[in-house]
Amino acid sequence: MRHIISILVENESGALSRIAGLFSARGYNIESLTVAPTDDTSLSRMTIVTTGTEEIIEQITKQLNKLVDVVRLVELTESLHIEREMMLTKVTALGGMRDEIKRLTDIFRGRIIDVSDTSYVIELTGDSDKLDAFIKAVGGKSIIEVVRSGVTGIARGEKALKV
Amino acid sequence: MELSGAEILVESLKREGVEFLFGYPGGAVLHIYDALYKQNDIRHILVRHEQGATHAADGYARATGKPGVVLVTSGPGATNAVTGIATAHLDSIPLVVLTGQVPRAFIGSDAFQEVDAVGITRPCVKHNFLANSVEAIAPIIKKAFYVASSGRPGPVVVDIPKDITAPNVKIPFEYPDHIEMRSYNPVLKGHPGQIRKAVDLLVGAERPMIYSGGGVVLSEASEALTEITRTLGYPITNTLMGLGAYPGTDPQFIGMLGMHGTYEANMAMHECDVLFAVGARFDDRVTGDVEKFCPRAKIIHVDVDPASISKNVKVHVPIVGDVKSVLGDILDVLRQSNQRPDSGALNSWWEQIRRWQADDCLSYDRTSDKIKPQHVIESLWKVTGGDAYVTSDVGQHQMWAAQFYKFDKPRRWINSGGLGTMGFGLPAAMGVQLAFPDAQVACVTGEASILMCIQELSTCLQYDTPIKVINLNNRYMGMVRQWQEFQYDGRYSHSYVDAIPDFVKLTESFGHVGMLIEKPQDVEPALKEAFAMKDRLVFMDFITDQTENVYPMIEAGKGHHEMRLAPARELA
């Protein structure tokens, strides 16, 4: 099962390696990991997408909580939440393909943010499935480069991960 | 008061009540050594190898309950300390380890004696810090002691770049008397609802079993555990780390459990219907095959570390909290309730246990003309009145010490259980003897283990630690040889050392007393003679039966009810 864990950590130099190190030392999977400071600059927020059985996810959250730098964490996938990932895609855009790709970008509510004679760069935000679907729709042959930010997320409603 | 970083560090250690600093100097810590030179409150113990420093501090911590403190230089000083740090980590022992670091401006430049000490130790500490300014030193030391000794204890490393300890930069010194860490707040009080559930389950049991571990020792909860166990009248077993937390000579104590535990303890685990696990972590040496673990039991687990709960074995009533506090609450509920265990069921359970005990699983050949290692430990127990501090190394001798020295008090049995570090015993004994100069301190070791930190005999002379080294010399890495006998058809691949030193001469060259004991009848008199030398370290080289095995044993993949017992012997 796929799980999204959001973590508030002290914004200190060693914190990221402590968390990454925990996953590698204990053999847990990381699908993606994003991190950036929050509005409170003493804190960073990290979002980790991982997979595992219920027991493994329970151990992961307990082990993360045990790290002295971790202030709070929540497993987003336990309740209603929104997840978003941003993707930049550079595609070949020649002749008739230029319009075709523009149309596809509109359907996916993406934006073309760079144009050259032969290529576009498209910015697209959504959940991971939507980004996958876009890549499929564009087709492997046209794609020059793909950059994904990794997943971030937030709970729906008033619930918040704050200190 | 304006102080340099080095002076602030030393002053902070004083505020933490540090008596001993186990250390070894080098370039990166010379400012600190200079500050130490100018004071008399903290006693610096100059070891002969940084591994020895960490083990000595660890032994001190295990015996006293106070954090052990270590100071080493950068680079090789720090890497030499890693084994001791990892040893303390796996057994949850509070240490504060100060490592020197190259000056801040040089960090990351592959400078002379630079290693990333924070990076190297990260996976084997409870937490670590890099002090990055003079101002940071005092609050970091405060935090280091707090984190090391609270909740589930463990080692904390503080890496200190040389330039922040320099004598020319002085700042006003103030030691914080309180520290707030929003990210670190161990839960100590158990949930009342869970406690009530636990009591219901406990008193309703027909075949109860109490399984307690190192957490009881760490929490200073022996009294509470003893009171609950006696109130209920239930059988109790201890892990290797928990020995002494419940009196080993008490009739309700049915021995250690696990791989080399007693037959009765393991059988009772297998048959029990309610298991009360207290401050123990369901280690693989204890559970055997987890698929076969306590098949009929509802399990209650008290542990201060939520990550210990349901890690290896799913439990029914988890209670997160400090053992002492939770046991106190359980006792209160028990006293107020009129529920009492079913005495008929309990009696037949005890009858069953007595039948298992009648097998006498720890019996050995007492008529042999060779020295039996078990006999040495029994004699040690007798000669020391069961009241010594016993440290050990790792191997068969460790198991015999655990099985045959009946510890009645906590903090008397000091060994590396989790990491199983050969070389631990002698430096640990040194730390214990420094803490308790008048106590009887024995280090039970083997001829292979002792050579891993033998250099500390020199430290022992310098600081007058009259330890008694009990070397069970079987001329084999016995524990390895035993596994090779059982699992590799007796192919003794490199478990034999061909050039064992003359330990008597070796000891004498270090300025101590050496004794060679070769006959069973000499064992007890020799021990008496050695312990009578109250101010001398005596190294006792016991030439023991070479191929004696540790029984009983749960072999790989087996359950508690599938123990391998000693082969039948003609018993005298």
Ligand SMILES: Cc1cc2nc3c(=O)[nH]c(=O)nc-3n(C[C@H](O)[C@H](O)[C@H](O)COP(=O)(O)OP(=O)(O)OC[C@H]3O[C@@H](n4cnc5c(N)ncnc54)[C@H](O)[C@@H]3O)c2cc1C
């Ligand atoms: C050669 C060899 C053979 C061995 N054979 C055996 C064997 O036969 N039997 C055996 O038992 N062991 C054996 N061991 C030791 C084994 O490897 C483990 O070290 C040991 O079983 C762990 O003991 P424990 O469960 O008491 O946990 P510890 O390592 O002592 O852990 C303590 C537990 O208590 C918790 N705790 C700490 N402080 C508190 C507190 N204040 N309040 C509440 N909880 C707290 C911790 O979170 C942790 O879960 C052997 C080791 C070696 C080297």
Ligand SMILES: Cc1ncc(C[n+]2csc(CCOP(=O)(O)OP(=O)(O)O)c2C)c(N)n1
């Ligand atoms: C540092 C280290 N290296 C290797 C081991 C593996 N090991 C466990 S017991 C043992 C043999 C110990 O021999 P000895 O000290 O003579 O004790 P005995 O088993 O003979 O009593 C070895 C090599 C270990 N535990 N620690």
Ligand SMILES: [Mg+2]
């Ligand atoms: Mg040996």
